[in-house]
Amino acid sequence: MRRFSYRSLISEALNAHQGWQRQWRAPDPKPSYDVVIVGGGGHGLATAYYLASQHGITNVAVIEKGWIGGGNTGRNTTIIRSNYLYDESAGIYEHALKLWEGLSQELNYNVMFSQRGVLMLAHNVHDVQSFKRHVYANRLNGIDNEWLSTEECKAFCPPINISQDIRYPVMGGALQRRAGTARHDAVAWGYARGADSRGVDIIQNCEVKGIRRDASGAAVGVETTRGYIGAKRIGVVAAGNTSVVMQMAGVRMPLESYPLQALVSEPVKPCFPCVVMSNAVHAYLSQSDKGELVIGAGTDQYVSYSQQGGLHITNHTLDAICEMFPQFTRMKMLRSWGGVVDVTPDRSPIIGKTPVENLFVNCGWGTGGFKATPGSGHVFAHTLATGEPHEINAPFTLDRFRTGRLIDEAAAAAVAH
Ligand code: FAD
Ligand code: PYC
Numbered sequence: 525m526r527r528f529s530y531r532s533l534i535s536e537a538l539n540a541h542q543g544w545q546r547q548w549r550a551p552d553p554k555p556s557y558d559v560v561i562v563g564g565g566g567h568g569l570a571t572a573y574y575l576a577s578q579h580g581i582t583n584v585a586v587i588e589k590g591w592i593g594g595g596n597t598g599r600n601t602t603i604i605r606s607n608y609l610y611d612e613s614a615g616i617y618e619h620a621l622k623l624w625e626g627l628s629q630e631l632n633y634n635v636m637f638s639q640r641g642v643l644m645l646a647h648n649v650h651d652v653q654s655f656k657r658h659v660y661a662n663r664l665n666g667i668d669n670e671w672l673s674t675e676e677c678k679a680f681c682p683p684i685n686i687s688q689d690i691r692y693p694v695m696g697g698a699l700q701r702r703a704g705t706a707r708h709d710a711v712a713w714g715y716a717r718g719a720d721s722r723g724v725d726i727i728q729n730c731e732v733k734g735i736r737r738d739a740s741g742a743a744v745g746v747e748t749t750r751g752y753i754g755a756k757r758i759g760v761v762a763a764g765n766t767s768v769v770m771q772m773a774g775v776r777m778p779l780e781s782y783p784l785q786a787l788v789s790e791p792v793k794p795c796f797p798c799v800v801m802s803n804a805v806h807a808y809l810s811q812s813d814k815g816e817l818v819i820g821a822g823t824d825q826y827v828s829y830s831q832q833g834g835l836h837i838t839n840h841t842l843d844a845i846c847e848m849f850p851q852f853t854r855m856k857m858l859r860s861w862g863g864v865v866d867v868t869p870d871r872s873p874i875i876g877k878t879p880v881e882n883l884f885v886n887c888g889w890g891t892g893g894f895k896a897t898p899g900s901g902h903v904f905a906h907t908l909a910t911g912e913p914h915e916i917n918a919p920f921t922l923d924r925f926r927t928g929r930l931i932d933e934a935a936a937a938a939v940a941h
Contacts, residue, residue: 527632547716556745557585559581559759560746561585561586562759566711566894567900570897570902571886571908572586572719573715573718574902574904578906582722585753585755587727587746589729592726595764597711599863601786601808603703603705603799603801603808604642608933611665613931614661616900620895620899621702627711631715632718634710638706639702639704640797641700642704643672643801644801645694646695646696662700670698673696674694676697681798683851690847703799705810732748735772735883737773743880757883757908761886762887763889767779775885777874777885777922779866783823783833784833784864785820786862789858791814796817807841807844808938821841831861867890870931870933871890872930873886873896876922886900891937902914
């Protein structure tokens with residue numbers, strides 16, 4: 525695969541960009557693979573990439589029913605942070621954040637990771653206490669997070685309205701400076717390109733319709749719209765559709781799937797320097813490199829597989845945005861869309877073994893898995909390669925919903941929760 529470099533970009537600019545290769549192949553499925561990954565989102569593609577690059581396992585297929593990155597990976601609002609409460613979460617989200625810091629270089633693909641800072645605003649005494657608790661817990665884990673007064677919030681993000689006369693006045697905020705955003709499509713494409721160049725087959729427009737088990741009950745392959753594909757190990761990474769896929773092997777998952785939506789404004793000149801989230805008023809905002817304001821809120825209140833959310837949620841969010849940032853009141857909204865997120869009872873993911881031999885799962889990232897993409901792929905690749913969890917994903921078992929060792933991150937799941 526031709527590398528992107530200053531030199532290759534200049535030479536292609538002078539050559540009307542005629543010399544670039546396809547970024548990944550479109551192979552027909554082989555009869556069988558060492559590992560089949562169900563789901564070509566960021567997590568599935570990252571898993572394939574690390575299987576090949578870290579474990580030398582290249583006889584791998586990623587099976588995607590639509591197009592890669594067409595699920596939540598390409599629909600999310602790209603907030604990346606590691607300010608979760610518990611040690612287990614600090615382990616995985618900070619592992620991911622460290623990988624983000626070198627990802628463009630690792631993949632030779634610009635994922636446009638921008639550490640512009642994520643500021644979580646507090647609007648009541650409960651917020652203040654909860655965010656300060658997160659700040660202290662994060663610091664104990666060596667994760668940057670700091671408490672800002674109301675005036676310091678305004679200095680960090682001048683568009684914030686700090687008038688104390690509004691319904692939810694700003695009482696301070698927790699700032700993670702190393703947090704930020706990245707370009708979601710580029711993450712899927714970069715991992716796809718890296719995996720493909722190491723021999724991984726990425727098979728798009730191919731839906732998994734069944735999971736075949738042998739007489740002992742072990743999973744041995746997947747039935748797809750392009751025929752049967754055998755597999756020594758299967759990793760299901762299907763986000764909002766995970767329960768449906770796992771049901772094919774007879775495994776009932778502790779997941780609920782909800783629509784989560786976002787919207788963007790017309791593009792304007794750079795006017796918003798960071799990411800601001802507000803759990804209390806249920807809104808968050810950043811500005812994309814194209815200039816659009818990227819806005820989102822919470823999930824719909826009912827389970828659904830519709831990639832479209834309720835209009836009243838958007839209205840409520842825009843009310844909140846107008847109160848926090850009155851200068852945006854006259855902005856026009858351009859597009860809105862939704863994704864289907866897979867939510868666990870404790871708002872933490874499930875990564876590891878299942879009761880079915882050779883069948884592994886990585887799901888439950890709910891409203892907040894984009895930030896974890898590199899870390900999740902990295903530890904899931906280890907799990908698939910060795911058959912045992914990496915120490916970082918060891919706590920995130922399916923079994924915790926039986927034993928009661930939950931990792932309750934409802935507060936850190938934040939606005940979208
Ligand atoms: P996906 O990208 O959804 O990939 C799963 C893939 O599996 C899909 O492409 C799907 O087509 C495929 N699939 C499903 N069933 C089958 C089948 N039977 N056969 C073959 N393929 C199948 N997270 C953050 O960290 N920060 C944010 O700011 C953020 N904002 C969000 C905003 C919105 C509106 C949404 C919807 C989500 C947001 N998230 C955010 C959550 C984040 O997008 C997800 O947690 C993450 O992208 C999940 O990645 P994934 O690769 O597991 O899933
Ligand atoms: O996990 O930070 C997050 C998030 C923000 C919006 C949706 N998810």
